[in-house]
Amino acid sequence: QSSGSSLHGPSTKEGADDLQTKSAVLHRSLKHDPLRVVSAEGHYLRLSNGQNIFDATGGAAVACLGHGNKRVRQAVMEQMDRVSYCHSLFYGTAAAEGLAKLLTASTDGEMVRAFFISSGSEAVEAALKLARQYHLEQKPSQPERKHFIARQQSYHGTTLGALAVGGHVARREMFEPILSINSSRVSPCFAYRGLRTVLEHESAYVRRLEAELEAEFQRVGPNTVAAFIAEPVVGAALGCVPAAKGYFQAVRRVCDKHGALLIFDEVMCGAGRIGPEPTERFSNPLHAWQDPLIGVAPDIMAMGKGLGAGYMPIAAMLANKKVIEALQHGTGAFSHGQTYQGHPLACQAALEVQRIIADDDLVANVRKQGVLLGSLLREKLSTHPAVGDIRGKGLFWAIEFVSNKATKEPFESTEAVAMGVHELGMQDPYNISIYPGTGTVDGRRGDHVILAPAYNINE
Ligand code: PLP
Secondary structure: OOOHHHHOOOOOOOOOOHHHHOOOOOOOOOOOOOOOEEEEEEOEEEEOOOOEEEEOOHHHHOOOOOEOOHHHHHHHHHHHHHOOOOOOOOOOOHHHHHHHHHHHHHOOOOEEEEEEEOOHHHHHHHHHHHHHHHHHHOOOOOOOOOEEEEEOOOOOOOOHHHHHHOOOHHHHHOOHHHOOOEEEEEOOOOHHHOOOOOOOOHHHHHHHHHHHHHHHHHHHOHHHEEEEEEOOEEOOOOOOEEOOOOHHHHHHHHHHHHOOEEEEEEOOOOOOOOOOOOOOOOOOOOOHHHOOOOOOOOOEEEEOHHHOOOOOOOEEEEEEHHHHHHHHOOOOOOOOOOOOOOOHHHHHHHHHHHHHHHHOOHHHHHHHHHHHHHHHHHHHHOOOOOEEEEEEOOOOEEEEEOOEOOOOEOOOOOOHHHHHHHHHHOOOOOOEEOEEEEOOOOOOOOEEEEEOOOOOOOO
16 A cells, blocks of 8 residues: 655655755665645645655654644743744753753652653663663762663663664664663553453452562572663554553662662653543643553653643752752762753743643543544444554554454564555545554564544544
């Protein structure tokens, strides 16, 4: 079903230009230049070939307010007139301060400081370094803690540290010899492909994963572990997989028992994306860990994508009191920094995005439309012979394709179906952008697609 011609190559319609086939940008593909977006408004992307594409993915779950939001535009313009850049080593700004206050307040005191950089990968890098520094500066110092435990088939970013802890086989492969962080991986909590049989109760499955994690701590030496890192709801690496009930409480128990930190990577699933359910404590939840299904706060967390909704490149790392106090009583400084850290325009954009999410009660809409999206997907697709699983939460849904429903056998070639569905979607009469993902089976094989529309979507 794949049609390269509609996705790539020269466009014949009005508005195309020669550059489209002679890109100077180093795109992911050196064989084909991507389609060119000439404008974006609301939930639609307009291409240079005249197509209007319904953006059902928001990039990779990024554009959570859709495109062209006037409030964000105004906030950035005003910030541009105030101060567009200053170095965070010497100066602070009301933009960064306002965003940090909003985010830490949203955790009800669980997180006390926020660090802003430009991408999710950098947020994860910062989290790994902070975890290491915490162990050096806690009392007594624990310099032997330098090992990170993550999960198989996980993705935490593309920079060397984030790639080193992650377990995405295909993305690691080429760089394996230069991934030098001490790390190892345990099974993800993924019932569909987690060898959880129909006879195994969810709580028994959780106990089995807890035992595996405990065994991994013992194998590497419990007092060498700096932190365990995981996505509360797994995004592109597996395709929108919520954890089993009680799983993260079990993870927390093991980490606490051995003095390791718990890092949550909420780059994709955070900032409202999964529509966390309100609880007595968190009446307006924003973070995935606030959902009762997850139910535990991390020591350090990373946010990205939905934080700035794509209006500016911005991501954040937040840390709790225990971690920050260790540094305060230690060297008194976080030994990490970047030129564009706390960028005022990016922080102001994200601050406005987060205010809009709160003002318009968008997480409630995520919950509401998420229920509808999930039930429609199930109703229309679950009996399809190539659909193995439909899963997700909030506005974060994946469809996994299999060649055999009973055995869950994936299709032979990686990306065969996911890319095909994406490319078909891009054609008339569908004109819809669906995110293709791979690697659900062993980090190499398996197809899924993700739907992650904007939070302000309607029925
Ligand atoms: N962590 C997770 C869970 C992600 O999904 C991603 C990106 O897809 C990253 C980290 C890296 O973020 P970025 O691409 O902004 O560097």
